[in-house]
Amino acid sequence: MGTSASYSRRDVLRGAGAVALAGALAACGSNSGRAGAGGISQWYHQYGEKGTQQAAERFAKAYTKANVQIQWTPGDYSQKLATGLLSSSGPDVFENQLNVDLVRAKQIVPLDDIFAAAKSDFVGPAVDANTYDGKLYAIPMIEDMQLLFYRKSLLAKAGVQPPKSIPELIEAAKKLTNKTVKGLFVGNFSRTNGNSVLSALSVWPSGADFLTPDHKVGFHQPGVVQTLQQLRQLFSSGSLLLGAPTDWSDPSAFIQGLTAMQWSGIWAIPQIKAAFGDDFGVAPWPALTATGKPSVPIGTWGAMVSAKSKNVDAAKQFVKWLWIDQTDDQLEWATKYGFHIPVRTSLLAKAAALKSGIGADVATFSQQYAKNSTPPEWTPKMQSAYGDVVTQVVQNGGDAESQLAKAEGLVNVELKRLFG
Template sequence: MKKTSWKIVLPAMMALLLLLQVGCGSGSGNSNNQANQSGSSGAQSTNGGSKEKIKLQFWDMHTEAEQKYFEDLVKEYNAAQDRVQIEYSTYNQADYTATKLPIAFSGGNGPDIYMISPGDFMKFSNSGYLADLAPYFPEGVKEDFLPSALDAVTVDGQIQALPYEMELMGLYYNEDMLKAANVEVPKTWDELLDAARKLTTDKVAGLVLPPDKGAYFNFNFYPFLWQAGGQVLAEDGKTSAFNSPETAKALDFWGTFFQEKLSPAKLQYGPWEIDNLGKQTAAMQICGTWAVSRIEEVFGDVPIKLAPLPIPEGGKPVTTAGGWKFAVNAKSKNLEEAAKFVMWAFADQDTSRPLKWATETKFAYPARQSVIDAGQEIYNKGLRQVFTNEIYSSAIPEPVYNPAVVEAIGDAMTRVMFGDMTGEEAAKAADAKINEAMK
């Protein structure tokens, strides 16, 4: 009998084993290993007879009603089809932006789907973590989005996130506290500063502003800068315009609230939480549209009112239009499936989901004209009418800058807040850093 060569037998045995594995529906271990390495956990596309679903990780930073909205959204999507399983996780906002997302992505384990703030947008774009969503818009829907909303997330022709809300800033105040202190609702910077001085006590902050560096920190400062006539970049978009008397004026004004201890350097609640006003530990707070729903649901017995942001003498009314964006991990093994979920949620022909988000779950202005038109009635109810009729027309989209520019602005604000520099000195120092960053 002729001796059989192992060079012939081994390949045949391996092929037989592979066939047996496929026949038994095995192979999920290899899929999970690939997913873990790419940051996209779960099974791969259903093929070769496998019935295992593609699992996509979706992370954000929502709480309470907003968290429930996304939990229900994920349940609805998971039940509507049998190909993809979305796994939703939410985290404390400060931890989410400062540590959770950056660490996950740097370690190669970023989620497939996530929320990104405008302040962090360019950092993730430059790192290659934002997928181009342009190819996934349903026919005709992209034209329904406000051009300014899409422009804010477009880099080199790529739509790198889906805008689904526009959140404006206003001045919330406790009407009873102002009356007790014989203070009129401030309309100018001088009046705001005078009101904060009269309203500040050992137990009550005159005005809540964000005290810590980060995206929200800069978000609150931009209206002050623009109202004074200052800009971060020149019209060419390539050089700094930060070193100006207007910028120095805005920085000095911002810093005064901290230097005089009218705004706390430490807060019991996040500076984005209207609980500072609702729990009556503050008399005034600059906060966004998202606060309206919580005021109605939790603090209905607190006399909270709303006004446009005060402006400097000779300045113009301006507020910021921010809002988180839906993003897809460009390195996800299941990028197409992740993009389809994002489009289904807020860019579908069916506008019921974005309408519910902007009118029932919270108060924000949608990024789609058809949704704005459909929700027009509710935008004139309660505090919303102040945003709609007095603030909306002055909104400028929150700008996106590269991380070094964001850092330079934050450094300038901090130095003036704690008396290390004057506004003029801080503007000059930041200007040099911004020009360096733009090279």
């Protein structure tokens, strides 16, 4: 689900890796700290969708085994959470994306004992995103996904089919570009931050990944070199929208007719549908070749239990009650507020919005092409190193092979820190 201002949930879908938690606690919401003896403090970031806070409070009130107090946190949730997890006034239960440093710092506890019986009902990528070193540290709550949006009428007018390969994407973007409309928008580019969206989208098309299962660099491959070179061709073609008023997570550029195709997230579907009715479609990010496998980044936040909780067992039982046992609440959380994907197979079958049209496409893509945008082992330093590759090659025309080799060296330093 999105946030009202900074798109904090959407930002973590950029393939940017785990957010580094740092900063000072600034308590806000309906509780200023722990719930006290016999109570449980549950922390959320501020969601943008109307009704989410009221739903969270209603869920908490329905729990009868403990007094659950909700802290609803506007602003920089990650920074506020960081100090909260180090102090005696932090949460018992909180939502976040799993990252390796939370585990290594022993700030969260494994939840396999409450999860094991239900594991088979949770979709694989959501489980993987919340598992580290064979242990599950968060119960998946909801799944968001990124997609390529396109105007059906504009593609038909240009004689273009939804692209199935990177070369087809480049050609389609050229044909769709005219004096008033650019062919494609994949996010703004800047000298300082580059374009974080294209990090994962330059690795996955060739079948590579950021890291291998045995914790080695997976992105330094010939296919990634080729993909980066093709994305440089796309950047230089004049068919990319490079300076939109808002970035990729906001569908405004697409809705305003500035681009015929835009990369964004499923949270944008209600706005786009309101603007265009049925005159739009969605597609996964194309593979390097038409016979390759496309991909869609997914991001999953999960419910975690703080290791500093004064009653870990009670906190775990509340998490089990809400995010495993209360399936009606889970379906409501995923589908009533905006457009999102349930993380359980049984709930996917009950989600009316995913049974036809665009929703059915979203469900299919999530099951066939999902890739975790923020694997727990992929740290901010690793993402910074690879992000520089995208900036130097795609944006500045640098040599892909040498830039990948440089990034590999920096990532190996991080891997040695983590795994020896």
